[in-house]
Amino acid sequence: MSERRSLEGRSVEVTDPVTITVNGEEIVAQKGELVIDACERNDAYIPRFCYHPRMEPVGMCRMCLVEIDSGRGPALQPSCMIPVAPDMTVTTDSPAVAKAQDGVIEFLLANHPLDCPVCDKGGECPLQDQSIAYGPGESRWVEEKRHYEKPIAISQTVLLDRERCILCDRCTRFAAEVTDDPLIHFIGRGSNTQVNTFPGEPFSSYFSGNTVQICPVGALTAEPYRFRARPWDLETVESTCTECAVGCRTSIDASRDQVLRYGGIDSDPVNWSWLCDKGRFSFEAVGSPDRLTTPLLRSGSELAEARWNVAIDAAAGAIRDAIAGRGPSGVAVLGGARLTNEAAYAWARLAKGVIGTDQTDAQLGDGLPAEVFDLPGATIDDVCAKGGTVLYLGPDPKEELPVLFLRLKHAMVKDGVRLVQVTPAGTSLSPYAAASVHPRPGESAAVVRALLSGSTGDVGGVAAADLAAAAEVLGGAGDLKVVIGRPNLVESPAVALDAAAAVLDAAPTARFLPVVRRGNTRGAVMAGLAPGRLPGGASLDDGRGAWAQVWPTVPSQPGTDADGILLAAAEGKVDVLVLLGADPVEDFRDRSLARRALAATPTVIVLDRFLTESASLAQIVLPVAGFAECDGTTTNMEGRVTTLNAKVNAPGTARTDWMIAADLAERLGADALADDGPVELWTELVANVPALSHVTREALGEPHNVDGIVTDLDAGSFVAPSAPAVPNPNAYSSRLVVDRVLYDGGETLSHMPSSRPLVRDGAVVLGTADAAALDVEAGTRLTVSSQHGSVTGPLVISDRVPRGTVVLHHALSVDPYALVSVDDVVCDVRVEVA
Numbered sequence: 160m161s162e163r164r165s166l167e168g169r170s171v172e173v174t175d176p177v178t179i180t181v182n183g184e185e186i187v188a189q190k191g192e193l194v195i196d197a198c199e200r201n202d203a204y205i206p207r208f209c210y211h212p213r214m215e216p217v218g219m220c221r222m223c224l225v226e227i228d229s230g231r232g233p234a235l236q237p238s239c240m241i242p243v244a245p246d247m248t249v250t251t252d253s254p255a256v257a258k259a260q261d262g263v264i265e266f267l268l269a270n271h272p273l274d275c276p277v278c279d280k281g282g283e284c285p286l287q288d289q290s291i292a293y294g295p296g297e298s299r300w301v302e303e304k305r306h307y308e309k310p311i312a313i314s315q316t317v318l319l320d321r322e323r324c325i326l327c328d329r330c331t332r333f334a335a336e337v338t339d340d341p342l343i344h345f346i347g348r349g350s351n352t353q354v355n356t357f358p359g360e361p362f363s364s365y366f367s368g369n370t371v372q373i374c375p376v377g378a379l380t381a382e383p384y385r386f387r388a389r390p391w392d393l394e395t396v397e398s399t400c401t402e403c404a405v406g407c408r409t410s411i412d413a414s415r416d417q418v419l420r421y422g423g424i425d426s427d428p429v430n431w432s433w434l435c436d437k438g439r440f441s442f443e444a445v446g447s448p449d450r451l452t453t454p455l456l457r458s459g460s461e462l463a464e465a466r467w468n469v470a471i472d473a474a475a476g477a478i479r480d481a482i483a484g485r486g487p488s489g490v491a492v493l494g495g496a497r498l499t500n501e502a503a504y505a506w507a508r509l510a511k512g513v514i515g516t517d518q519t520d521a522q523l524g525d526g527l528p529a530e531v532f533d534l535p536g537a538t539i540d541d542v543c544a545k546g547g548t549v550l551y552l553g554p555d556p557k558e559e560l561p562v563l564f565l566r567l568k569h570a571m572v573k574d575g576v577r578l579v580q581v582t583p584a585g586t587s588l589s590p591y592a593a594a595s596v597h598p599r600p601g602e603s604a605a606v607v608r609a610l611l612s613g614s615t616g617d618v619g620g621v622a623a624a625d626l627a628a629a630a631e632v633l634g635g636a637g638d639l640k641v642v643i644g645r646p647n648l649v650e651s652p653a654v655a656l657d658a659a660a661a662v663l664d665a666a667p668t669a670r671f672l673p674v675v676r677r678g679n680t681r682g683a684v685m686a687g688l689a690p691g692r693l694p695g696g697a698s699l700d701d702g703r704g705a706w707a708q709v710w711p712t713v714p715s716q717p718g719t720d721a722d723g724i725l726l727a728a729a730e731g732k733v734d735v736l737v738l739l740g741a742d743p744v745e746d747f748r749d750r751s752l753a754r755r756a757l758a759a760t761p762t763v764i765v766l767d768r769f770l771t772e773s774a775s776l777a778q779i780v781l782p783v784a785g786f787a788e789c790d791g792t793t794t795n796m797e798g799r800v801t802t803l804n805a806k807v808n809a810p811g812t813a814r815t816d817w818m819i820a821a822d823l824a825e826r827l828g829a830d831a832l833a834d835d836g837p838v839e840l841w842t843e844l845v846a847n848v849p850a851l852s853h854v855t856r857e858a859l860g861e862p863h864n865v866d867g868i869v870t871d872l873d874a875g876s877f878v879a880p881s882a883p884a885v886p887n888p889n890a891y892s893s894r895l896v897v898d899r900v901l902y903d904g905g906e907t908l909s910h911m912p913s914s915r916p917l918v919r920d921g922a923v924v925l926g927t928a929d930a931a932a933l934d935v936e937a938g939t940r941l942t943v944s945s946q947h948g949s950v951t952g953p954l955v956i957s958d959r960v961p962r963g964t965v966v967l968h969h970a971l972s973v974d975p976y977a978l979v980s981v982d983d984v985v986c987d988v989r990v991e992v993a
Contacts, residue, residue, distance in 0.1 A: 179247040194238040194249055195223055203251050206260060206289045208267075208375045209327040210239035213431050214336055219328050220267075222289065224259045226250040235259055257293070264294035267325050270305040271376070274323060280377030282390035286325065313343065313355070314362040316382050316440055316913045317371060321353045324378040330354060330370035337433070337565060339590075340364035354378070365561050365901055368439040372422055372432075381420070383440050383913045388414045396804040397424060399793050399867075401497065401678035401786055402438040402907070405539075405562045406795025408866065409434060411442075411787050411806045418442040418787050418807055426866045428540050429799065435561035437901055440914050442787070445807070447910040450768055451782035452811020462770075462780060467812060471819070474779050475826035477762035478514060481734035487515035487714065489734040491724045494741025495521040495688040496677035499791030499803055501840040502816035503679065506739060507687030507694060509820045512710025513829045517690055517699065517718030518733070521683035523746045524721045524981065525648050525899075525969075526675040527655055529689035533696060533877040534643075534659060537670035538797045538869060539563065542640045543570035548633060549578040550610075552603060552658055553644030553674040557587035558900045560674055560796075564588070567642075579629045581606055581658075582646045583896045584966055585959025594629035596621045597961040600650050600894040601885035601985035604657035611665035620888070620963065639666045644674035648748050648897040648969060651984040653883040660879030674796055676899065682794030685851070685870070686844060691717035695848035696876075709847055711829055721747065722981045728756035736760045739816065740783070742906060744772040748897070750976045766816055769906055783816050784809035791817075791837045792859065794870070800854045801867035883984045888963070893929070895945070895986040896966045897975045904971060921973025923952045925990070926960035933992065940993040943967070945986055948977035951993045965990055 175190035181203050188197035195205050196212065208220035218237040226233040227241060228248040235255060250256065268290065275281045310318035326345070331354060335341045342362045346355050356362050362370075371379045393412040400407040400421070407430035412420040421442050425432035454470035455462040465473075481489035492510045495503045503521065510519050542549055543566050556564035564587055570576035571591040580588055580595040581603055589595050598606040602619030609618040610630045616623050633639070641662050643655060662669050675681065687694035693702035693713070703713045719727065725743060727733050729752055736757070743753035753773070757763050763777040768785045788809040794800050809815075817840060825833035835843070838856065845851045850871035858864055888894065902908060904918040923941045925933075935941070935954055942951045943965060952973035960966050965988055967975035979986050 177243045177245055179243050179245075179249060181249045182251055188243040191242050194225070194227065194241045194243055194247075197243050198238065198249060198251060205238050205251055206293055207239060208285065208325060209329060211329055211373055213425075214329070214332050216240050217328055217332065220263065220325070222260060222263050224263070225256055226253050260293040261295050264290050265298070268294070268298060269300055270322065271325065272304055272322050274320070274377065278323070278377035279380045279385055280374075284377060285375040307353075310380065312382070314364070314367050315917055316436060317362055317367045318380050318382055318385060319354065320378050320380070321355070323376050324354050325376055326352060326354070327375055329373050329375065330379060333366075333370055333373060334362075334364060337369075337569070338364055338366045339568065340366070343370070365435050365437070365557065366433060366565070368436045369423065369433050381440070383443055384420045388412075388419050393419065394806070396806050397802075397865075398787065398804045398806075399795075399801040400434065400438040401793055401803070402435075402441055403560050404675050404678055404680060404796035405430065405560050406793065406799060406801060406867075407434055407438060407562055408801065409438070411804070413787070413806045416807050418445045428538065428866055429795070430562045431566070433562050433565055435901065436914065437561075437908065440911055441907055443912060443914075444768075444907045444910040445785060445787050447769075449770075449910055450810045450813070451770060451780065452813060453782060454812075455780040457778040462775070462777075467814070470779055470781060471822045471826060474764050474781075475823050477735050477764070477779075478823070478827065481762070482514060485732075485734055488518055488716070488718070489732070490514050490516045490737070491518035491718075491728065491733045491735070492516070492688070492737045492739060493520055493523065493721055493724060493743065494739035495683040496680040497740035498679060498683060498816050499789060499837070500679065500682040500686055500794055500800070500844070501791045501837040502789075502820070503683040503688050504686035504694060504840050504844045505817035505820035505835070508710060508832065509824050511687060511693070511714050512706070512712060513824050513827055513832070515712045515714055517714035517716065518724055518727075519688050519718060520690055520721040520724060521680055521688040522675070522677065522721060523741055523743055524652075524748055525645060525746065526677065526680055527643070527645055527652050527673060528720070528880070529684045529692055529696070530656060530877060530880065531643065531659065531671070531673045531675075532681060532684055532798075534663075534671040534673070535669070535877075536798055537640050537672045538799070539566055539672065541670065542642060542672050543567065543574065543576060545574040545576070547576050548639055549576055550607070550633065550639060550641045550662065551578055551580045551582070551588060551592070552607070552646070552655065553582070553642045554646045554676070554898055555586035555588075556674070558898065559676045561901060563674065577632050579610070579632050581610070581629075583650075584898075584961065584964060585957075589959060593632045594625075596625050596629050597964070599888060599963065600647050600896055601654055601883070603654060604661045604882065607658045607661040608665070611662065620961070637668070639669040641669050641671045642674055643671050645676075646896070646898065648899070649895055649975070649979045649983070649986045651883050653880055654885070654984070656880050657882045659877070663877070663879070672797060679793045681796055681798060682792070682800070685794060685848070690720050690723075694844060695850060705847065709843070725749075725752050725756040726981070728760045731759050733760050735762045735764065738763065738765045738767070738773055738777070740767055742767070742771040742773045744776070745906070748976055748979055749981045750974070752981060766819060768813075769910065771906055781819055782809075782811060782813035783819070784813050788813075789815045792841065798870040799867040800851075800859065800870060802859055885984055886987075889987055892987045892989050893963050893965045895943070895975070895978060895988045896964055897969055897979070898966065899969045900971075903969055919968065919971055921952050921968065921971035922955040923973065923990070924955045924957050924960055924966035926962055926964065927956055927958055928962045929960075929990070930954065930956045933990065935992060942991050942993045943978065943988050944991070945978040945988045947980050950974060950977050
């Protein structure tokens with residue numbers, strides 16, 4: 160699917176036309192375009208094995224031989240290696256071409272096993288299809304074929320059948336070119352050449368599943384899918400991955416009401432057919448036996464199963480009592496970034512338009528304030544445009560937004576993009592960046608001001624020479640693109656917004672790509688799940704008049720973010736706390752505060768797929784449908800709205816989030832809102848949010864919008880907050896950086912059996928200089944202490960961590976959150992040998 164979609168699903172703008180003749184008909188191609196692509200776009204498909212439109216051609220398989228006449232007579236040439244030229248004549252169906260294709264197929268089948276009846280690729284195998292379409296029909300070989308042990312595991316999720324391999328070089332090129340993870344390669348020589356991994360080195364790539372999808376035979380198979388279905392058993396729909404905020408287009412394959420496989424779809428503006436392994440194999444969590452299937456109500460110290468009407472009545476009663484006793488602010492809603500746009504709007508309408516509370520936040524203190532979406536916007540394509548200049552102020556994209564890393568890497572390596580990285584520690588972009596500077600945590604805004612103003616001297620722990628080198632790259636960048644995110648979870652989010660304000664002061668035409676991590680954060684904020692804001696981003700005061708005509712009520716006072724909500728709950732000021740797919744006990748950066756908040760709240764209502772740590776402490780737990788189980792739309796980090804499609808039923812009696820909001824609205828007296836489904840919810844939101852006026856359901860259904868529609872990126876209403884007061888560094892301590900890794904042991908990953916073993920062990924990460932100062936070696940157990948607590952873990956030494964900085968990873972066996980408090984702008988720590 161991905162290869163054909165790559166040409167049929169995207170248009171090629173012909174700016175420098177070249178006329179060639181293909182099979183007797185004149186066609187117009189783009190100068191420099193390969194013959195194989197020009198022919199396919201004009202309905203002359205040329206078979207291939209080694210060629211892939213997203214990788215450099217190598218001309219290895221010779222299946223794409225065609226007759227090409229450039230003025231010196233026709234000759235058989237590989238169409239994947241020859242660019243079009245004026246007056247070129249191409250013949251794809253001559254007897255000479257047919258004979259060449261016949262011979263290539265016969266040669267490839269000489270040692271290829273007859274595994275078709277049991278091979279997972281059977282029924283969707285290019286070799287199988289092309290053997291029928293272009294092959295000899297029978298074999299002249301009688302000798303015994305080559306045999307290898309089969310299969311061998313080259314990673315936790317990928318299996319290799321070496322005897323099926325046709326040495327097309329796709330997997331090895333993908334690892335070397337696309338991901339820069341050259342862990343799989345050719346070994347041996349001559350007839351003994353095979354694809355394999357290096358001895359003792361597994362194919363430990365975050366993107367290994369893509370090699371399974373692009374393999375033109377069944378040599379590489381996915382362990383979670385192997386022997387689970389045949390292609391003709393599967394029913395497929397297109398959807399959008401919501402594991403992170405990149406919004407990769409994906410296919411969902413299901414059979415017998417079970418999701419069995421996800422596949423990458425070539426979306427030209429987003430993921431180029433690639434998926435990260437966490438997103439690709441997360442289908443295992445959809446069918447997990449641990450899914451919640453029925454509501455739970457607390458009876459004494461235990462959660463017991465209950466009927467839906469009883470659970471909804473209990474939730475509505477608790478909300479009604481909270482409003483009567485404390486007012487609307489006694490009800491708070493956390494989460495919503497895992498919901499569809501429609502469900503997020505349903506809950507924003509319930510919270511703000513029915514209950515009247517503004518105590519809502521779709522994030523858990525690990526993203527960016529909603530104001531970041533008011534910055535002048537840029538798309539992924541804008542940031543990766545050829546020859547551009549990018550200022551990177553975000554987290555490590557390979558760990559948090561893996562496919563964005565692939566796009567940025569390609570832009571830097573292939574398209575001449577100059578990227579300046581300003582992060583507290585090195586990231587996966589460091590080897591490719593034009594310049595990297597690493598300010599002390601909390602001081603990135605000062606460093607950005609120095610970079611863009613040309614000031615000299617040491618700033619924020621960055622040497623003047625390093626600042627000068629980075630400033631030279633940025634100098635004169637009239638069309639600056641800025642990637643802004645949260646590189647340090649224990650640093651106040653105001654630090655990131657202060658850096659954005661510094662950019663706008665120096666470069667008013669700069670455009671920003673906000674890289675929040677959670678899947679539908681931007682959509683949830685657009686729908687109104689943010690404090691002080693109504694759907695579309697209007698403030699309570701500015702939007703009250705308009706929304707009062709749509710909703711029964713509008714909050715009178717602005718609420719607080721996740722930090723403020725949990726602080727208020729811990730102080731006994733919240734009577735009902737609703738968690739929409741949120742688990743603050745595990746995800747919030749001050750877990751002690753999260754536990755105190757849940758313990759002090761009389762009624763905690765959780766909507767989730769699993770019994771999380773937070774759900775186990777709740778009074779009411781409602782099972783919900785997840786990805787692949789509900790229809791709707793989602794919005795990625797660039798503001799691109801794409802569709803989600805249900806393929807299977809949710810387990811047990813689990814309901815969609817919007818349906819639960821509608822049931823509660825009815826019981827709270829808003830009968831008119833009770834019958835609205837996804838279509839009505841989206842129609843109401845679009846009708847009242849100007850930035851969405853062109854994103855109707857009809858427009859999303861148009862074939863040319865198959866990759867989604869970008870919302871209005873020219874908000875231009877960003878108001879910089881007050882700069883945070885960053886304390887001076889202490890010469891006797893270091894500053895803490897807490898970041899996330901892809902395999903973080905989170906709730907979804909813990910229910911993915913094939914990927915669960917990839918969760919990293921916790922560690923204390925120091926730079927080489929600090930490790931030398933302590934006179935310790937890797938593996939030594941170190942204690943990291945702050946004024947709030949201490950943790951102990953083994954040392955990992957990294958040349959990406961600057962002097963005076965300590966890095967811990969989120970949600971692993973070394974819990975960094977014992978060291979931090981939401982009140983701190985930065986976190987100073989001491990490091991000692993345990």
